[in-house]
Amino acid sequence: MKIFLQKAAAHYGMIGVLLLLCVFFSAVTYSDQSPAGAAGAAQVAAEVGGMGGAPQVLLVSSAQPGDAAFAAALARELPGRGARVVAAVSGEPQAAREALRQLVADGVRLDAIACTQTAGAWLLFADLAADFPELGRPRLVTPRSYRWPNFLKTENLLNIANQIAVIAIMAIGMTLVIVTGGIDLSVGSLLALAAVLVARLIRDYAGGVAATAWGMGLAGMAAVAACGVAGAFSGVMVTRFRIPPFIVTLAMMLVASGMAFILAEGQSIYQLPDGFIWLGRGASFGGVPNAVVLMVVLYGLAHVGMSRMSAGRYLYAVGGNREAARLAGVPLTGVLLGAYTVSGLLAGVGGVIMASQLKSGSATYGNMYELYVIAAVVVGGTSLSGGEGKMSGTLIGAFTIAVIQNGMNLTNVESYTQKVVLGLVILGAVMLDKMRQAR
Amino acid sequence: MNRKNFLFLACGVGLLSGCHKADDGAAPVLGGEVKSRGLIGVSLLTLDNPFFKVIGDTISAEGGKLGYQTVVVSGDRDVAKQGNQIKDFIVKKVSAIVLSPCDSKSIIPVIQEANAAGIPVFTVDIPCHEPGVTIVTQVATDNYGGGKEAGRAMIEALGEAGGKIAILHLKQAESCLLRVKGFREVIAEHNAGGKGMVEIVTELESGGAKDLGYKAAEDAVQAHGDLRGIFAINDPAALGARAALEKAGKAEQIRIVGFDGQPEGKLAIKEGRIYADPIQFPDKMGAQIVEAIVKHSKGESLPAQILIPTSLYRQADAMKDASLQ
Structure with missing residues (x-):
């Protein structure tokens, strides 16, 4: 058991770092939350009912999700507790002000204002006594808040997964390339190229905003295929002409970025149908975003491929000792070509997802993404000198970066500091991992 | 904020939990x-x-x-x-x-x-x-009005002789399109008067940045040796253009009108390297935003757009400017 744990720690040290980060951000984002929907309504109804007499109540809810349920439940429950709802407003503060004016005009006295916590924070109610003295002194009743970390809210966790999906998917291809001892700097530009391509294909050939699902699917596949071709081209340059991968993919980065700008004519292409956001922002599988589902599926496939199939073994062999691998009969050219092609294809997938998330394609997407992708791979424990690395590690690395970024946004850290912290944490995480492995 | 950031940094580096409650x-x-x-x-x-x-x-x-x-x-x-x-x-x-x-x-x-x-x-x-x-509302500089001010400044800079001028543009920005629109209208109005004609001979892309403004101005000077003025849609482009003119030895011949009033631009105006800027007031814009947030929260009505006018800033203003002392 102890040996097993030690082994696990050595292999998955990064998961400890990730968990530590999660604990840290949970602690610092521990804050007041307001119960939404019927639960909040029940609290408010009980409190208003406890006021005694027959209180006249104004019901206010903002336009947040769950507020409609809150308002409906209150309107149902309040009369049963002896209170009378004189008016109900939902939406903007301006609507509430209108309602208050109307109540003054009708000569109504208010005993209570029952509202959601968001509405309760409106300045309108803070100055109520000064602005509307005719209403009397109504009590502001909001649901009691409970404490829970913002970081651990379900919507935030899904948010993190959705934010990192693109980088994580691209990191699969990057892991393959880095395991062979190479590097692929072109993925950020290929992402932009794919995003612009899919947007243009849909706009110009699939019928623009009236495009069908088939048309969009084909456009997406064409964009991904184009990036695959670009990746294969890099692969040919690396294998056939023996140009260092750094140079080849640097050139490809410039070429792809330039082509993306040419195709987009320097603008963003946005004439896309509403259905196009299905991939990037839809959630067809029990509330989990589709992009995240795709990411999980791809990681599953990649993990099996890397650890259970001969192609995966070949990758490690090529990266570990190229000459030995060649003598052992590993098809060098095929393996390298395959790695760069897959990296290109997955960058294309990332581009299509991003175009879908933002419902437009622009050549400015993906700037610096190659570095984040490489960071995710390296933080995940893959060695830049090749021959070593795991898909599960890469996924953990990607999430580590996402958690740091999201956590800092949640804790109000400003942009400059974020960069410093992110850089240092990446460095620290890798250092910790190395130290643990050395022990 | 700074203290909090610092603490956060310390926590982040140490990867330790619970040391600070943000x-x-x-x-x-x-x-x-x-x-x-x-x-x-x-x-x-x-x-x-x-x-x-x-x-x-x-x-x-x-x-x-x-x-x-x-x-x-x-x-x-x-x-x-x-x-x-x-x-x-x-x-x-x-x-x-x-x-x-x-x-x-x-x-x-x-x-x-x-x-x-x-x-x-x-x-x-x-x-x-x-x-x-x-x-809820949009707070912005009155770019169209600012462009008109820039046009008037250009006419003033060229004096009675008039002459050929170039525009360094940033076409993908709507704000810059408005600036150039206002600028062109004032120039056209002036030319209708028939005296001291100002001719816009070229309109080049400057990217709103120093390096690209430099290249664009270099090209403009090559193409039009008798150029007398340049209107750049922001300060970085104007400063880039000025550097190109100094290199080409045409700094005395060609007057530059910029836009923005960033500290570096203001200093250049003080030194006479840029003739004038319609300056924007980012501080007023920030204050307006906060005011708008408060008004919205109080349930008061707001216009769809709040425009902050620019004001023309010449060398004389720069001499009096306390922030440049």
Whole structure:
């Protein structure tokens, strides 16, 4: 058991770092939350009912999700507790002000204002006594808040997964390339190229905003295929002409970025149908975003491929000792070509997802993404000198970066500091991992 | 803010938990009466341009006086990054989102998410006039009026002789299109008078940046040896152009009118390297945004757009400017 744990720690040290980060951000984002929907309504109804007499109540809810349920439940429950709802407003503060004016005009006295916590924070109610003295002194009743970390809210966790999906998917291809001892700097530009391509294909050939699902699917596949071709081209340059991968993919980065700008004519292409956001922002599988589902599926496939199939073994062999691998009969050219092609294809997938998330394609997407992708791979424990690395590690690395970024946004850290912290944490995480492995 | 950042940094580096509680969301009573009014989430185009930095700083300062907490982040011209920042604001349930979109089209779905979450969205400097999004109000410089002022400054700089001028443009920015529109109208009006004709001979892309402004001005001087004036749509482009003119030995012959009034631009005006700038007031824009947030929260009505006029800034103004002493 102890040996097993030690082994696990050595292999998955990064998961400890990730968990530590999660604990840290949970602690610092521990804050007041307001119960939404019927639960909040029940609290408010009980409190208003406890006021005694027959209180006249104004019901206010903002336009947040769950507020409609809150308002409906209150309107149902309040009369049963002896209170009378004189008016109900939902939406903007301006609507509430209108309602208050109307109540003054009708000569109504208010005993209570029952509202959601968001509405309760409106300045309108803070100055109520000064602005509307005719209403009397109504009590502001909001649901009691409970404490829970913002970081651990379900919507935030899904948010993190959705934010990192693109980088994580691209990191699969990057892991393959880095395991062979190479590097692929072109993925950020290929992402932009794919995003612009899919947007243009849909706009110009699939019928623009009236495009069908088939048309969009084909456009997406064409964009991904184009990036695959670009990746294969890099692969040919690396294998056939023996140009260092750094140079080849640097050139490809410039070429792809330039082509993306040419195709987009320097603008963003946005004439896309509403259905196009299905991939990037839809959630067809029990509330989990589709992009995240795709990411999980791809990681599953990649993990099996890397650890259970001969192609995966070949990758490690090529990266570990190229000459030995060649003598052992590993098809060098095929393996390298395959790695760069897959990296290109997955960058294309990332581009299509991003175009879908933002419902437009622009050549400015993906700037610096190659570095984040490489960071995710390296933080995940893959060695830049090749021959070593795991898909599960890469996924953990990607999430580590996402958690740091999201956590800092949640804790109000400003942009400059974020960069410093992110850089240092990446460095620290890798250092910790190395130290643990050395022990 | 700084202290908090520092503490955070210390915590982040150490990867240790529980050493500091970054307070947000809670409603402490600050100095007696003023209660926390909630959090304003601000995501600006970039923070490496002092213009946006001043907007962000002013929102923090003015908001702080009224009991708002603020978080200012930079979209770094990357709309995907900005989208993530807005989504994080939504998770935090901020009271208001202030935005200068990195891309008015691509940001639409994200603003729609904020709309759906019932969080009021305000835009500053860069608008998002797209169907399907709800923006409470847009605060911006009166770029059209500023362009007209630039036109008048150019006519004044060239004097009775008039002459050929070039425009260094940034066509993808709507604000710059408005500036050039105002500029051209004033020049056309002036030319209709028949005296001291000003001829716009070329309009080049400057990227609104020093390096590209430099190249564009170099080309303009090559093509038109008798050029007498350049209107650059912002200070970096104007300063780039000035560097090119100095290199070409034409600094005396050609007058430059810029736009913005950034510290570096103002200094150049003081030294006579740029003739004049219609200057913008990022501090007023920040203050207007906070005022708009308060008005919205009080349920008062707001116009769809609040324009801040520019004012023309010449060498004489620079001499008196305390910030340049």
